[in-house]
Amino acid sequence: MTEPAWCPGCGNFGILSAFNAATEEAGLKPHQFTIVSGIGQAAKFPHYLQCNTFNGLHGRTLPVATGIRLANHEMTVIAVAGDGDCYGEGGNHLIHAMRRNVNIKLFVHDNRVYGLTKGQASPTTAEGTKTKNQPFGVFSEELNPMALGVALDCSFVARGYAGDKDHLKNLMKDALNHNGFAFVDILQPCVSFNKVNTYQWYGERVYHLEPEYDPGDRVKAFERSLEWGERIPLGIIYRKSRPVYEKRIPVIKEIPLIRRPFIPPDTDAILKEFY
Ligand SMILES: Cc1ncc(C[n+]2csc(CCOP(=O)(O)OP(=O)(O)O)c2C)c(N)n1
Ligand code: SF4
DSSP: OOOOOSOTTOTHHHHHHHHHHHHHHTTOOGGGEEEEEOSSSGGGGGGGSOSEEEEOOTTOHHHHHHHHHHHOTTSEEEEEEEHIIIIIITHHHHHHHHHHTOSOEEEEEEOSSBTTTTSBOOTTSOTTOOOSSOTTOOOSOOOOHHHHHHHTTOSEEEEEETTOHHHHHHHHHHHHHOSSOEEEEEEOOOTTTOSSSOHHHHHTTEEEOOTTOOTTOHHHHHHHHTOOSSOEEEEEEEEOOOOOGGGTOHHHHSSOGGGSOOOOOOHHHHHHTTO
16 A cells, blocks of 8 residues: 555545445445556556555456456455546446346546546547647547446446545445446546546536435436536435346356366367367
């Protein structure tokens, strides 16, 4: 565990402290979970914790997390990624993890820029935003992660905010307790490279979904997922109970792979079949 190398004021600090409180309140001990991350500012997250971790390639967080979960579904598996990492380089993996309902928890630190490489546009950067790499402004429309999750029938789709730690802690706890793929997009101010989506900007717009809001209504969830701009909803936008992937695979559904005895195959006998 080392001192965080993030800029003072970075939204990642709020996410780290919400996560620590969430795991403590959920009674999750460090040996009971593994954090998988890739490359980026967000991906440094497990470096500042004491837990099992796998730090891999940019955009490849979800395939590794899927492998760990399928090998040992007694382990809580958490994937942490930036918006570039998860929606750009790793976008195809996100689609399939949601579709399969792999039982992992995904926390996306969505600062709406590529932070580590100094502020290029990411898939969630607003159309028209000028950066050093996009001097004429971004030409493409931004990705809407919440609408993507609802459209793919993802079993848990939520939005948190790094500047609202208590609410984020509760969302993270709900995600950790959810049986299935839990997707939390976390609005994260990047004080160095995103001068648009600041703490003040979010503070004027975010609101909590009303207590009577029903996250089980997919059509209403889709409507809420489209809300962005003057008002930005925080909370569980969509939730649905669906069979988890590990329970659909015959060889592991009763007993995790790691608990099966290892019986090495008789390679000589196999090779003889080809003689
Ligand atoms: C395949 C690949 N492409 C590009 C890079 C360079 N790279 C490293 S970090 C990064 C940006 C990370 O941005 P994001 O995932 O949004 O996370 P943040 O740093 O903003 O938390 C890029 C483009 C890389 N390491 N690997
Ligand atoms: S560059 Fe942005 S995301 Fe990276 S540590 Fe600094 S404030 Fe945080």
